[in-house]
Structures are given as C-alpha cells and as structure tokens.
Amino acid sequence: MRRAARPIALLLAAGLALLLAACGSTATAGPGAVRVVAAENFWGSIAAQVSGTKASVQSIIVDPSQDPHSYEPTAADARTLATAQLAIVNGIGYDPWAPKLLDANPAPGRQVLSVGGLLGLAEGDNPHRWYDPADVLEVANAIATDLKRLDPADAAYFDRRLRTFETQDLALYHSLIAQIKSRYAGVPVGASESIFALQAPSLGLRLLTPDSFMKAISEGTDVSAQDTLTTQQQISRHQIKAWIYNSQNTTPAVQRLNSLARAAGIPTVTISETLDPAKVSFEQWQVAQLQRIQRALHQATGR
Secondary structure, three states, X not given: OXXXXXXXXXXXXXXXXXXXXXXXXXXXXXXXXXXXXEEEHHHHHHHHHHHHHXXXXXXXXXXXXXXXXXXXXXXXXXXXXXXXXXXXXXXXXXXXXXXXXXXXXXXXXXXXXXXXXXXXXXXXXXXXXXXXXXXXXXXXXXXXXXXXHHOHHHHHHHHHHHHHHHHHHOHHHHHHHHHHHHHHOOOEEEEOOOOHHHOHHHHOOEEOOOHHHHHHHHHOOOOOHHHHHHHHHHHHOOOOOOEEEEXXXXXXXXXXXXXXXXXXOOOEEEEOOOOOOOOOOHXXXXXXXXXHHHHHHHHHHOO
C-alpha cells in the first residue's frame, strides 16, 4: 500500500500529551451512548446504522477527494481514536496508521474491530473488503456483536437494527447485484484497480484486466510494460464491454486508459473508495455505482 510520507513516530510524539488527556472523554451523544470511531466512512456508515441512537459514530477519512492509501493522520485523528470505545479499522495494510495510534494510547475495555483480522486476511491480500457483499454482512454482524459486548442492556435493540440493515437497508443493493448477475453474467469488463476485483464476481462479470496491473495501480507501485500493453489491447480491440475506474486514484496511466476507452466507444464507469458524496449512506453510495454499471452494460450489450 502507498504509505504516508509523514512518519507516524513524529505524529505520536507531537500529540502524545493530548492523546493521554483525551482517553477519559465521554461520547457526545449523551449518557450511556457507545463512542464508535471508524478509520473509514464506509465502515462508519454501517456502524451508524447498526447502532442507531445507542452510539455516536465518527469516521476519520470522509473526503471523497482524498486517496485513502496516501492519507496522513493528524494529531486530531489521534485524539478522536483515543476516545473510542469501539474502534473499527480496515487492516490488511490499508490503514496502518490507525492501529499504531490505538496502540500508542491503550484504553481498558476498548473493542477494536479489525476487518482483516475478522476475515483472516493478511497484508498483501486485497484490502477493499467493503466491495465484497458477503464481507459487508460479516462486518455488520461483527459490529453488532461488539456493540452488544459494550452495551449488553441494548442487545435486542442492536439485533433489530442489524436485521433492518440486512433485510431493508441493503434490499436494493442486493437486488441490483442479482439483476446484473442474471442479465450480464459472463460479460467481459476491465477495471483500473483492485477495488472492483472483489465486486466483479458477485456481479457475474468476467474481469479481464491483469490482477498485477490492478494491484500496482492500487498500491502506487510501478506497472509492468506488459501489463500496460495487455490492458491497452483489451480496450483497443474491444475485448471488454465496459471500463470501470476509481475516481479517487486517476493516475496519468489511468487517465490514458480512460481516454482510450472513450475513444473506442467503450462505456466508462466511475466508482470510488469512500462514500461519494460523503453524506450518503453506504447503501446509497453503492446503489448509485451499481446503477451506473448496469447502464453501462446495457449500453454496451443492448440487453
């Protein structure tokens, strides 16, 4: 993963006194509310929906124009994490600053939900688990479990919120996934990076872009000449029907491929790593993206 240029050690040294002062802070939502802090707003949105009125939820990365891979945490971020009773981090090398800040300020009774740890993944695995529908459900269940551990008196409330999230809030999300899979199964597509690699199988789409190309773009490492050529040829020879790219990471190489796809008349679709716009819910964001993908596939195939 792309790493922040600012050394974490310097940040910790600068904010340590403030961190220690913050460790006794109470949640702003009122007496008894669980204080939840998520490193990224896609997990924060899910946590807010599962917790309802029984928790205050704050996310650190919320700006749609910010590439999360290159995020540089601030002393304010450290203070925010220091107040968490439940901290949700992605892990898998995606947000290495978050566990370091938590480790610098341990708090008795704090629950830390690492998505990578929950799913048994390690650095080097695809970290973009919020694009896998099955992983989304597993994380939502884990959030409910941690909330019940912190606030057992409201366990039934959290269970109801979880059921509502899974069966009602995500209903259109799951419906669109099923519709796309039913109508466009096997359609070949391309993608700029690995965030889409986890969603493509659930949609039944055949993702042709080399895995090594998508991973290199995602991690900010050098793309091989062969992978670049292969990806260009898949576009110019119309081997793919749609091109999906991450609007938060449009490197010069991606911009050239975007232009090539448009020149070839191949529908292009933007997706993002974090909620865009920042105020929408996880499912509103994902539904909008799935609808764009559906329209692009219809345009490309006539189905």
